Amino acid sequence: MNIFSQFRDVVREAVGRLVPDAPPALIAALGVEPPRDASHGDIATNAAMVLAKPLKLNPRAFGEQLAAALAEHPDVARAAVAGPGFVNIALKPAFLRARLADILHAGTDYGTSTVGANEPVNVEYVSANPTGPMHIGHCRGAVVGDALAGLLAKAGFAVTREYYVNDAGAQVHALAWAAYWRYLQAIGSPVMDEAFEARVPGGLQYKGEYLVPVGQMLADRHGLSLAAGGAMPADPSVWLEAVRTETVAAMMEAIREDLAALGVRHDVFVSEAALIAAERVQETLRLLEGKGQIYTGVLEPPKGQKPDDWEPRPQTLFRSTAFGDDIDRPLRKSDGSFTYFANDIGNHADKLARGYRRIVQVWGADHGGYVKRMAAAVKALDEGASFQVLLCQIVHLLKGGEPMRMSKRAGTFVTLRDLIDEVGRDVVRFIMLTRRSDAQMEFDLDRVREQTKDNPVFYVQYAHARCRSVLRHAGEQFDVHPASLAKASLDVLEDEAELTLVRALIAWPRVIEQAALACEPHRLAFHLYDVAAAFHALWNRGRDETELRFIQADAPEATKARLALVQATATVIASGLLTMGVTPAEEMR
Numbered sequence: 001m002n003i004f005s006q007f008r009d010v011v012r013e014a015v016g017r018l019v020p021d022a023p024p025a026l027i028a029a030l031g032v033e034p035p036r037d038a039s040h041g042d043i044a045t046n047a048a049m050v051l052a053k054p055l056k057l058n059p060r061a062f063g064e065q066l067a068a069a070l071a072e073h074p075d076v077a078r079a080a081v082a083g084p085g086f087v088n089i090a091l092k093p094a095f096l097r098a099r100l101a102d103i104l105h106a107g108t109d110y111g112t113s114t115v116g117a118n119e120p121v122n123v124e125y126v127s128a129n130p131t132g133p134m135h136i137g138h139c140r141g142a143v144v145g146d147a148l149a150g151l152l153a154k155a156g157f158a159v160t161r162e163y164y165v166n167d168a169g170a171q172v173h174a175l176a177w178a179a180y181w182r183y184l185q186a187i188g189s190p191v192m193d194e195a196f197e198a199r200v201p202g203g204l205q206y207k208g209e210y211l212v213p214v215g216q217m218l219a220d221r222h223g224l225s226l227a228a229g230g231a232m233p234a235d236p237s238v239w240l241e242a243v244r245t246e247t248v249a250a251m252m253e254a255i256r257e258d259l260a261a262l263g264v265r266h267d268v269f270v271s272e273a274a275l276i277a278a279e280r281v282q283e284t285l286r287l288l289e290g291k292g293q294i295y296t297g298v299l300e301p302p303k304g305q306k307p308d309d310w311e312p313r314p315q316t317l318f319r320s321t322a323f324g325d326d327i328d329r330p331l332r333k334s335d336g337s338f339t340y341f342a343n344d345i346g347n348h349a350d351k352l353a354r355g356y357r358r359i360v361q362v363w364g365a366d367h368g369g370y371v372k373r374m375a376a377a378v379k380a381l382d383e384g385a386s387f388q389v390l391l392c393q394i395v396h397l398l399k400g401g402e403p404m405r406m407s408k409r410a411g412t413f414v415t416l417r418d419l420i421d422e423v424g425r426d427v428v429r430f431i432m433l434t435r436r437s438d439a440q441m442e443f444d445l446d447r448v449r450e451q452t453k454d455n456p457v458f459y460v461q462y463a464h465a466r467c468r469s470v471l472r473h474a475g476e477q478f479d480v481h482p483a484s485l486a487k488a489s490l491d492v493l494e495d496e497a498e499l500t501l502v503r504a505l506i507a508w509p510r511v512i513e514q515a516a517l518a519c520e521p522h523r524l525a526f527h528l529y530d531v532a533a534a535f536h537a538l539w540n541r542g543r544d545e546t547e548l549r550f551i552q553a554d555a556p557e558a559t560k561a562r563l564a565l566v567q568a569t570a571t572v573i574a575s576g577l578l579t580m581g582v583t584p585a586e587e588m589r
Contacts, residue, residue, distance in 0.1 A: 001102050002113070002509035004043065007089065008032040011045045014069040018062075019055060026054060034507070040082060041090035042503065048085035059085030093499055097490040099506040103568040104486040108575040111512040116157030122356035123149045126259065126266075127164040130251040131175045133210050134258040134416035137364065140441075141392045142416075143432035145362035146264045147521040147580045148390070152360075154579050155516030160356070163266040164347055167248045168273040169340065170202070175251070176244035178206035180232070182215025183243065187223075189230050196232070214250050218243060258416050263425050263581050270350065272343055281338055281346030284381070285331060288345075293319045293380050294331065318345070323376035341370075345377045348387075352378075358386040360519055365393045365438070388519055393440040395432070400446065423448055426582045430457040433525040433580055451588070453536075456529050460573060461585040463532035466539065467570035468586050470550050474563055477553070485567050488560035495548060497541050498565060501534040505572045512579075521580065528576045535569050 012027050030051075035044035048063035063081035070079040070087065075095040082088050103110045125145020128138045146161070153159045166172070177200045184191045197204040224230060226239040233239065252269070259265070275281055288294050297317050317328040318341075331342040351359055359378065363370070371389045378387040397404040397414055399422075404414050419428055427448050434456050435441040451458050471480045479485075493502065508527065515523035542549040550562045574584040 001099065001506075002513060003091070003099065003506055004032050004034075004510045005513075007043050008045075010073060011047055011066075011070065011087075014066060015047055015051065018065055018069060019051065019057075022051065022055060026051065034510075035086075035088050038503075041078070041080075041088040042096075043089040043091065044082075045087050045089070046085075048081075048087060052085065063087050093494060094491075096499060096502050096506065097493050100490060100502065100564050100568045101486040103505060103571050104482040104564060107482065107571060108578055110571060110575050111508045111579075112154050112156070113509060113513050113516070114156040115513045116152060116155045116516065118156060118158050119358060120160070120356050121152055121157045121358040121360060122160050122162055122351050122354075123152065123360045123362070124162040124164055124351075125149075125362035126255075126264070127166065128255065129166045129171050130248050130255060131171055131206060132208060132251070134255055135413040136395060136397055136416065136419055136443075137413070139262070139416050139419060139428065140395050140432050140437065141362045141364060142259060142262060142264045143429050143581070144390060144392055144437045144521060146262075147429070147433055147524070148360065148362070148519060150579045150581060151512065151516050151521050151524065152519075155512055157358075157516070160268055161266045162268045162270060162351075165248075165252060165269055165271045165273075167271055168276055168343065171205075172244060172248060172273075174200075174202060174205040176240055176247055177201070178204055179211055179214050179218065179247040180226070180239060180243050182211045183218040183222075183226060184215075184232060185212075186215040186219035187227060187230060189227060189232070191232065199232070210254075211247075214247055217250060218246060221246070261420050261425065262416060263429065270347065272347065275346050275350060276338070276343065280350055281343055284346045284349040285342060287349075288318065288380060291380070293322070295319065297328065299327065299330070318342075318377065318380075320373050320376035320380075323379040325372045325376040329373050341373060341377075344374060345381070348374070348378050349381055352382050352385060357382060357384065360388045360390070362390045362392060362437070365391045367391070390437050390519060392437045396440070396442045398442055398444045398446075404445065419443075426461075427457050429580060429582050430460070430525060430577075433522050436520070436522050456525065458588075459536070460525075460528045460532045460577070462588055463535045464570055464573040464577070465585045465588045467535070467566050467573070470566050471563065471570070474551050474559070477551075478556070478559060478563060480563055480567065482567055482571070485560060485564040488564045489557060490561045490564065492558045492561045493565060495541075497534075497538045497548070498562075501531070501538055501565065501569065504531045504534045505568050508572050508575065524576050524580050528573055531569065531572055531576075 008030065011032055012030055015022060015027055015030065030045060030047040032043055032045045035041055048057070048059045048066055051057055052059035052062065060081060063085040067079040067081050067087045070076055070089055075092055077090045077092045079087055079089045123145055126138060126142045128134065134142070149159045149161045181191070181196055181204060184196070218226065222242070226243065227233065285294060295317055296314050298312050298314055299317070313334070315330045316332045318331055320329045321327060329341055330339050333339055348359065368391055374389070375387050378385055397419070422445055431443055431448055448455055448457060453459050474480050493499065511523055511527045515521060538548065550559070550566055552559050577584045
């Protein structure tokens with residue numbers, strides 16, 4: 001039960017009685033949310049201020065009337081006007097306590113919502129080029145995207161997790177040459193590195209050792225058939241297509257394995273090359289051209305500068321400025337091939353054709369300049385579609401107070417596997433959600449091992465482990481099954497520390513809905529930290545005040561009530577961690 005949604009209905013009903021002629025649309029706009037200051041109550045509404053101007057009411061005076069009406073509700077302890085017309089509502093402790101039974105009956109499904117109304121939503125994330133192992137730069141987007149998908153599903157959306165494979169273009173072409181170089185080494189070819197690199201268009205770009213197994217795989221499959229007498233054929237077309245296809249497949253298999261180690265999964269993998277081969281890109285551009293949104297024109301040089309190699313030339317352009325972009329965008333390169341943007345338009349047209357009119361993408365912050373043009377393209381394709389991008393800022397990885405050294409296998413960067421091997425999957429996932437995705441963060445490998453309040457993953461997991469420990473110990477004397485504890489008399493839970501914890505627990509459904517609608521999975525980690533803080537505070541109070549201890553052999557009814565609170569705490573923390581893709585800890589070692 002989302003108590004804020006429940007009391008939003010209560011407020012709307014009260015307003016309807018006080019102002020019978022108020023337009024239904026205006027009443028539907030009334031908001032209910034937590035007050036800014038917790039000392040003001042449990043719920044606040046801006047109803048009086050929303051209604052004042054259109055209905056020619058004095059907001060303060062109407063707020064007084066509304067507060068008086070709400071104070072008559074059986075679950076309201078008091079209602080009062082504050083400031084220019086806000087109405088603050090304090091709920092009766094009995095009502096708050098009774099919500100613990102809701103948590104115990106629902107289990108980790110507590111907080112699951114129907115706000116998404118089963119609307120299809122496509123969440124595309126990671127989508128790293130298949131040119132090397134997953135690295136720390138991919139990690140944050142992978143976690144944010146996967147946690148967001150889990151959050152949206154819990155909020156009632158029909159979520160598809162998608163990976164867009166960039167398997168067309170110059171980078172994949174360069175990868176094929178690098179894999180072929182490793183193939184020649186695997187078959188014992190006398191190829192000289194300098195001589196080989198001189199023949200590679202653009203030079204040999206990928207030299208990491210991760211391609212050694214790929215070269216060996218090609219040698220095992222093809223023997224000497226891709227080489228002429230053990231050397232490279234003069235015509236690359238003899239081997240290029242086979243090497244490119246098999247290398248991309250091998251790299252994608254490695255990427256899937258790395259993502260699986262992080263607990264990240266995708267429902268759909270969409271190939272850029274396959275979309276081009278199926279002429280989805282061409283079809284989409286013909287559609288836009290038919291709408292008059294593609295033309296041949298000449299772009300102005302970049303503002304404030306004119307590069308030496310600037311050459312004004314007619315280009316095939318998309319009218320992205322008609323849909324909010326800064327400039328129109330090229331769709332073809334000078335050689336006639338499609339730009340990456342053109343291919344990406346085809347990708348988004350494909351999503352829309354599959355029925356996804358709500359599209360969410362998770363990109364690195366270095367793609368920030370690409371958002372406007374892609375939003376413009378989606379709007380041109382479907383005026384009513386929803387398109388949202390979450391940008392993930394860089395993560396600075398520290399060990400011993402210094403930047404973590406690069407991976408020997410990768411050659412130039414720290415791999416995702418390196419990070420997981422250092423601290424474990426659950427720590428990586430939780431820490432990546434302790435900041436807004438668009439805020440830079442430091443991932444301190446020493447700090448995340450500390451068993452202190454300053455380490456959020458330990459602090460939250462310790463709260464869950466403490467709850468589980470209490471319940472295991474109590475299970476020797478009491479029936480701690482949630483269904484049994486849900487029947488306990490909860491009147492004994494009257495200390496402010498206990499009620500503070502109860503309030504944090506029953507706020508969980510609203511957190512799920514608000515975080516989902518805002519596409520901000522970091523809110524889950526923030527709220528779980530607050531729940532853990534309230535629980536640890538109560539635990540510490542019990543050290544000095546014996547009447548607040550969870551287990552009291554001579555007070556079985558009070559013990560059952562407090563065990564219900566402990567079980568509810570464990571349930572909400574577990575619900576949150578599972579939504580984030582983190583395994584709740586049963587004990588801490």
